[in-house]
Amino acid sequence: xxxxxxxxxxxxxxxxxxxxxxxxxxxxxxxxxxxxxxxxxxxxxxxxxxxxxxxxxxxxxxxxxxxxxxxxxxxxxxxxxxxxxxxxxxxxxxxxxxxxxxxxxxxxxxxxxxxxxxxxxxxxxxxxxxxxxxxxxxxxxxxxxxxxxxxxxxxxxxxxxxxxxxxxxxxxxxxxxxxxxxxxxxxxxxxxxxxxxxxxxxxxxxxxxxxxxxxxxxxxxxxxxxxxxxxxxxxxxxxxxxxxxxxxxxxxxxxxxxxxxxxxxxxxxxxxxxxxxxxxxxxxxxxxxxxxxxxxxxxxxxxxxxxxxxxxxxxxxxxxxxxxxxxxxxxxxxxxxxxxxxxxxxxxxxxxxxxxxxxxxxxxxxxxxxxxxxxxxxxxxxxxxxxxxxxxxxxxxxxxxxxxxxxxxxxxxxxxxxxxxxxxxxxxxxxxxxxxxxxxxxxxxxxxxxxxxxxxxxxxxxxxxxxxxxxxxxxxxxxxxxxxxxxxxxxxxxxxxxxxxxxxxxxxxxxxxxxx
Numbered sequence: 001x002x003x004x005x006x007x008x009x010x011x012x013x014x015x016x017x018x019x020x021x022x023x024x025x026x027x028x029x030x031x032x033x034x035x036x037x038x039x040x041x042x043x044x045x046x047x048x049x050x051x052x053x054x055x056x057x058x059x060x061x062x063x064x065x066x067x068x069x070x071x072x073x074x075x076x077x078x079x080x081x082x083x084x085x086x087x088x089x090x091x092x093x094x095x096x097x098x099x100x101x102x103x104x105x106x107x108x109x110x111x112x113x114x115x116x117x118x119x120x121x122x123x124x125x126x127x128x129x130x131x132x133x134x135x136x137x138x139x140x141x142x143x144x145x146x147x148x149x150x151x152x153x154x155x156x157x158x159x160x161x162x163x164x165x166x167x168x169x170x171x172x173x174x175x176x177x178x179x180x181x182x183x184x185x186x187x188x189x190x191x192x193x194x195x196x197x198x199x200x201x202x203x204x205x206x207x208x209x210x211x212x213x214x215x216x217x218x219x220x221x222x223x224x225x226x227x228x229x230x231x232x233x234x235x236x237x238x239x240x241x242x243x244x245x246x247x248x249x250x251x252x253x254x255x256x257x258x259x260x261x262x263x264x265x266x267x268x269x270x271x272x273x274x275x276x277x278x279x280x281x282x283x284x285x286x287x288x289x290x291x292x293x294x295x296x297x298x299x300x301x302x303x304x305x306x307x308x309x310x311x312x313x314x315x316x317x318x319x320x321x322x323x324x325x326x327x328x329x330x331x332x333x334x335x336x337x338x339x340x341x342x343x344x345x346x347x348x349x350x351x352x353x354x355x356x357x358x359x360x361x362x363x364x365x366x367x368x369x370x371x372x373x374x375x376x377x378x379x380x381x382x383x384x385x386x387x388x389x390x391x392x393x394x395x396x397x398x399x400x401x402x403x404x405x406x407x408x409x410x411x412x413x414x415x416x417x418x419x420x421x422x423x424x425x426x427x428x429x430x431x432x433x434x435x436x437x438x439x440x441x442x443x444x445x446x447x448x449x450x451x452x453x454x455x456x457x458x459x460x461x462x463x464x465x466x467x468x469x470x471x472x473x474x475x476x477x478x479x480x481x482x483x484x485x486x487x488x489x490x491x492x493x494x495x496x497x498x499x500x501x502x503x504x505x506x507x508x509x510x511x512x513x514x515x516x
Contacts, residue, residue, distance in 0.1 A: 008469065012455075013291045013402045014288055014292065014451060014459040017194075017197070020284055021048060021194050021197075021198065021284070022492040023491050024491055024494075025491055025494075035190070041184070041187045043111070044146050045125055047142045048142070049153070049183045051155075052144070052150070053135075053151075053152075055088065055089035055093075056071070057074060058086040058090070060086075061494060081134045081176075081485065082130075082132055083220070083254075084095070085444055091214065091218055092126065092143050093114070095114060095210045095214065096113050096114045098111045098112065098145060102358075113206045114341070116341070116343050116486060117472065118188065118199040118203060121191060121199075122203070123188045123200045123204075124183060124200070124204045125142070125181070125244070126142075126145075127140055127142055127179070127182065127309055128176075128177070128178070128179060128180060129158060129180065130425075136150070137152060138157050139158070140237065146423075154238075161236060161431045163253050165232040165296075167227055167229075168229070171223035171225075171253055171263050172265075174251070175223075175252055175253040176261075178249060180250075182239065182245060183245055184199045185205060185243060185245075186243065188200050189285070193396055195489075197285035198463060200279075201460055201465035201467065202464030202486070203498075204247050204462050204467065205458075205463060205468040206272075206486075207471075208248060208250070208468045209470070210471060212224075213338070214334055215252060216255065217335065219304035220254060221254075223253065224249070224250045224267060224368065224379045225249040225250070225267045226268055227269030227300070228246070229295060230293035230295075232296055233249070254382070262277065268461055270453060271455035271456050271457035272455065273455060274290075281357070287378075292456035292457040294457070299324050299410065320411040321414070322352075322419070323354075323405075324358060326356075327362070328476055328479055328480065337475050341474060341478050342478075343484070344484055344514070347433060347436035347512070348436065349515075350394070351370070351393075352394075352395060352438050353397060356482065357390075357395050357513070360473050361407065361410075361473070362410065362476075363472055363476035365407035365468075367471075368468075372470065379461075379465050380465060384407075384465070385445050385448070385449065385461075386445055386462060387404075387443070387444045388405040388407060388463055389441075391420060391440040392438075393421055393437060393438055395439055399418065400418060401418055402498075405441075416500065423498050424498075425496040427490050427495050429489055429491070433487070437512040437514040438515065441470075442495065442510050443470075443509045445505065446504060454483050467509065468512050470486050477513055482513060482514065482516065483513070483515060486510070487509075487510040487512060488510075
């Protein structure tokens with residue numbers, strides 16, 4: 001009866017979008033497109049302003065990252081507030097600055113950045129909002145990644161507006177610095193068409209992962225916000241909503257000053273149900289972003305509502321396997337690891353230890369807001385709606401098979417034994433990365449539950465959370481000398497079939513781990 005009700009009930013836009021952007025082997029032709037490199041959008045914005053602040057001299061390197069020329073020693077400056085120039089420079093750099101330059105024979109070059117991105121397209125743009133700064137005019141700045149500088153876009157004190165548009169979140173009043181992450185849609189749609197929105201959200205999650213991992217090294221506590229009035233923030237930044245939109249706001253209060261007891265534990269807010277218009281079918285991802293937006297006129301419920309704990313539909317016949325705490329050492333800090341991070345292109349097929357897998361998962365699921373009681377590894381959910389399945393292919397200490405992993409209990413249950421390399425290779429679009437990996441980490445969500453609680457906006461939360469956790473696993477694997485690569489393209493329903501899950505469960509992200 002419940003299945004019949006779901007079959008007759010009109011699909012929400014998020015459901016329609018996800019269904020229409022699934023990959024299936026027999027239908028891949030509809031997703032293929034001829035790429036013209038001459039039409040590829042730029043991967044950064046240009047703001048022309050007389051007020052440009054060069055951050056390059058304050059990077060912790062001997063040479064200029066763009067020219068290779070020696071950097072002059074930084075002069076000792078008077079007390080800088082709220083954060084120093086060097087802190088600001090490093091913060092933006094290790095969040096998503098240029099960490100390498102790939103030069104092509106034709107003279108062109110690709111600026112490689114700190115966070116991974118699908119297809120080298122970098123859809124996420126960074127804005128900095130600052131006040132009470134001893135060396136910067138109060139206002140909204142765009143981070144010019146191509147030359148590691150800040151350009152003043154709009155001068156003024158916008159704090160009251162941000163507090164209002166972010167629904168009075170307590171962390172804004174405790175901060176003098178905010179990071180805004182926006183999505184420039186065409187950078188990814190040029191290659192991935194409608195499925196681009198999935199990639200954009202995951203890529204923005206990667207950037208959030210770097211920010212969350214690095215900011216504490218600078219004495220800052222990142223507090224992410226997902227509940228905000230979209231149109232109001234877009235208007236504040238003068239964004240064309242058909243081309244770009246705000247995805248996340250992150251307050252950066254100083255760790256030693258933050259009043260933890262005043263900061264709410266979750267920032268996920270449900271979007272109001274809206275009826276699609278006739279034109280929405282022309283560009284589903286724009287329709288999904290619009291319909292999942294929150295308006296100032298909406299009645300917003302910010303109270304966290306307990307969710308029924310849904311587990312994947314599997315039989316738990318095996319005893320729980322305990323993943324012991326395995327802290328990772330960071331002698332040079334996470335910044336050096338971000339600098340070294342690159343997506344692995346090929347695995348050897350060799351395995352690694354269960355303790356190494358345990359360490360990667362433990363770091364990936366660390367609480368986001370350190371110091372807050374009951375803080376979860378999720379950016380936006382309390383509790384997390386993301387579920388984690390492991391496919392073990394060659395991990396010493398674990399038998400081959402499929403496991404359901406609990407990041408809170410740090411335990412796993414084997415739900416199916418066997419060697420599934422052929423299946424994982426196939427549903428990852430034939431990539432040898434899957435076949436030769438030691439393990440795959442698959443993030444899933446029970447879609448009806450997520451939509452019931454958060455409306456169409458749940459789609460944003462799920463993918464950005466998965467991207468953020470995936471990036472933390474990236475950093476953990478690289479620090480341990482292992483290989484890692486995220487996979488956002490897969491045959492959706494084939495993954496469900498292998499895992500024995502109904503199509504109510506959606507596959508959000510896959511991370512492959514192995515020996516590089």
